Amino acid sequence: xxxxxxxxxxxxxxxxxxxxxxxxxxxxxxxxxxxxxxxxxxxxxxxxxxxxxxxxxxxxxxxxxxxxxxxxxxxxxxxxxxxxxxxxxxxxxxxxxxxxxxxxxxxxxxxxxxxxxxxxxxxxxxxxxxxxxxxxxxxxxxxxxxxxxxxxxxxxxxxxxxxxxxxxxxxxxxxxxxxxxxx
Amino acid sequence: xxxxxxxxxxxxxxxxxxxxxxxxxxxxxxxxxxxxxxxxxxxxxxxxxxxxxxxxxxxxxxxxxxxxxxxxxxxxxxxxxxxxxxxxxxxxxxxxxxxxxxxxxxxxxxxxxxxxxxxxxxxxxxxxxxxxxxxxxxxxxxxxxxxxxxxxxxxxxxxxxxxxxx
Numbered sequence: 594x595x596x597x598x599x600x601x602x603x604x605x606x607x608x609x610x611x612x613x614x615x616x617x618x619x620x621x622x623x624x625x626x627x628x629x630x631x632x633x634x635x636x637x638x639x640x641x642x643x644x645x646x647x648x649x650x651x652x653x654x655x656x657x658x659x660x661x662x663x664x665x666x667x668x669x670x671x672x673x674x675x676x677x678x679x680x681x682x683x684x685x686x687x688x689x690x691x692x693x694x695x696x697x698x699x700x701x702x703x704x705x706x707x708x709x710x711x712x713x714x715x716x717x718x719x720x721x722x723x724x725x726x727x728x729x730x731x732x733x734x735x736x737x738x739x740x741x742x743x744x745x746x747x748x749x750x751x752x753x754x755x756x757x758x759x760x761x762x763x764x765x766x767x768x769x770x771x772x773x774x775x776x
Numbered sequence: 777x778x779x780x781x782x783x784x785x786x787x788x789x790x791x792x793x794x795x796x797x798x799x800x801x802x803x804x805x806x807x808x809x810x811x812x813x814x815x816x817x818x819x820x821x822x823x824x825x826x827x828x829x830x831x832x833x834x835x836x837x838x839x840x841x842x843x844x845x846x847x848x849x850x851x852x853x854x855x856x857x858x859x860x861x862x863x864x865x866x867x868x869x870x871x872x873x874x875x876x877x878x879x880x881x882x883x884x885x886x887x888x889x890x891x892x893x894x895x896x897x898x899x900x901x902x903x904x905x906x907x908x909x910x911x912x913x914x915x916x917x918x919x920x921x922x923x924x925x926x927x928x929x930x931x932x933x934x935x936x937x938x939x940x941x942x
Contacts, residue, residue: 684876
């Protein structure tokens with residue numbers, strides 16, 4: 594079998610195979626790129642509220658649970674403690690609440706996972722264990738093969754030698770420019 | 777080609793099931809081996825004897841790194857007693873949902889000796905302006921204050937989460 598024909602078959606089939614992974618890494622890559630602009634994994638809702646707690650109020654778990662229930666019945670209390678600054682910090686499922694006993698002001702930070710994107714980000718960051726680390730390495734090698742093999746598929750006027758190499762050089766110059774300038 | 781792809785998929789699933797089973801078995805073995813569970817306060821009280829050793833500590837998760845969950849901080853009796861746990865490859869990552877949960881974690885108890893070992897939020901999360909996150913800033917302030925009060929700073933390289941109490 595000629596090499597070019599084999600390359601075309603492998604490029605085609607492995608290309609189909611790697612589409613899913615490429616979409617995962619591309620989409621999550623965009624979110625992770627903007628991790629300093631917004632939280633890529635969670636949507637954070639911040640709710641300010643007022644309580645009747647004051648500095649001399651004796652605070653206990655049942656009182657705090659009642660306050661949280663009045664705020665939203667779905668909030669699940671985990672535990673609470675008094676911080677070094679004297680604030681009441683309450684851990685809830687998917688978030689936390691801080692109440693200033695001097696003023697009674699409270700703030701709740703409630704986290705919601707970004708569906709699908711959260712999972713994609715975990716895969717991208719390879720933070721789910723050793724097996725995925727090696728699996729994703731293998732997928733990366735396949736993607737590398739698909740990319741490089743694509744250079745040699747076409748012959749003639751639009752082949753790599755007469756046409757493609759311009760585009761390839763341009764594609765390398767863009768990241769090289771930023772690397773030289775900023776790294 | 778289809779047969780190869782199908783075979784690869786079946787192999788990956790079988791390997792994954794086997795790996796999960798062995799991870800659970802390892803977790804069970806670790807929980808039997810590390811019979812002594814220290815609180816964060818006890819860990820610090822015995823720090824000089826435990827440095828470099830595999831220990832099991834139980835504490836309340838007071839902060840999880842928002843940039844990927846690569847580390848968390850377990851709190852003891854109060855905020856001043858907290859220990860950084862690096863998730864590493866074995867644990868993978870901590871999740872924000874674990875905030876406020878009591879985690880029992882086995883890991884290697886270490887002393888911060890180099891800049892690389894130290895917790896540096898600016899280095900890890902980027903020094904550029906980012907989303908204003910009061911909770912993270914407050915947590916980092918508490919952690920830095922606690923570190924400044926001690927002569928020696930310790931952390932743990934997490935190996936396995938033995939138990940999680942929500």
